[in-house]
Amino acid sequence: MMELKPWIAAARLRTLPLAFSSIILGSCLAAASGNYSFSILILCLLTTLCYQVLSNYANDYGDGIKGTDANRIGEARAVASGQITASQMKNAVRIFAALSFVFGTWLSIIATRDLHIAITFGFIGLGLLAIYAAITYTVGKRAYGYYGLGDLSVLIFFGIVGVVGSYFLQAKELDWLVFLPAGSVGLLAMGVLNLNNMRDMETDKQHGKNTLASMMGLKGAKIYHGFLIIIAFDMAYIYNVFTDASGWANLYFLSIPFLAMNLISVSKAQTSEDFEPLLKRLALSTLFFALTFGFGQII
Numbered sequence: 435m436m437e438l439k440p441w442i443a444a445a446r447l448r449t450l451p452l453a454f455s456s457i458i459l460g461s462c463l464a465a466a467s468g469n470y471s472f473s474i475l476i477l478c479l480l481t482t483l484c485y486q487v488l489s490n491y492a493n494d495y496g497d498g499i500k501g502t503d504a505n506r507i508g509e510a511r512a513v514a515s516g517q518i519t520a521s522q523m524k525n526a527v528r529i530f531a532a533l534s535f536v537f538g539t540w541l542s543i544i545a546t547r548d549l550h551i552a553i554t555f556g557f558i559g560l561g562l563l564a565i566y567a568a569i570t571y572t573v574g575k576r577a578y579g580y581y582g583l584g585d586l587s588v589l590i591f592f593g594i595v596g597v598v599g600s601y602f603l604q605a606k607e608l609d610w611l612v613f614l615p616a617g618s619v620g621l622l623a624m625g626v627l628n629l630n631n632m633r634d635m636e637t638d639k640q641h642g643k644n645t646l647a648s649m650m651g652l653k654g655a656k657i658y659h660g661f662l663i664i665i666a667f668d669m670a671y672i673y674n675v676f677t678d679a680s681g682w683a684n685l686y687f688l689s690i691p692f693l694a695m696n697l698i699s700v701s702k703a704q705t706s707e708d709f710e711p712l713l714k715r716l717a718l719s720t721l722f723f724a725l726t727f728g729f730g731q732i733i
Contacts, residue, residue: 593620
């Protein structure tokens, strides 16, 4: 009988708060505009769940067969540790790619049924692109995560597509100002990836994985991290200025202490062990930021 524990661990469910942040924020902004759909929210969350598990399984498989995870710090990866074979993980990637396509297509059809069919196909196309991006981050000879492009992918899918997409599917309109808070969440998600890459900098270099952090060096990556956090906060503030929001819109200021503590901790961190606990904290801080900013718009 197949043991479920390694599969649950490989799914890395602790990354879900970060993945859900963009959906929650986009839905809150839609609700603030007077256009909110609980059923579409649930479908968005289910689709995002499938994408995230697909991404984590593909990452485990890709880095595992390349040997990149052999001596990594933190939670052991399933393929690298031998808990799950490469062929088993490859099949799991195929299953979740299929599930992601099914839920993504269902969401696209249901949410855009009253709109032009070109919009429906556009969202289905976005879903296929998200599946491709999730897999090719570490899988394949030209995996883009090995060429410093992971940060850009995170900004696009964890920020812009997640927030603007979930907003549009409920509000049925495109508000260009929504790209500002979308960018905020995307930049914070990039911060989580940057922490991951600072933690794994030495092992990544040994296996030819050229992340932005390894290219910039530890000092440069820390400065880059500071810019990500500060600009993310500024973009949210600019959104409130342009929308002439009420005082409640600044509820996200409650996240300042958590983000400030992250910056201080990053400035002091030197070893892989120092960076490991900071990933979860920033992911949860991102979720708190999305919740407080989103609810602040509704109140």
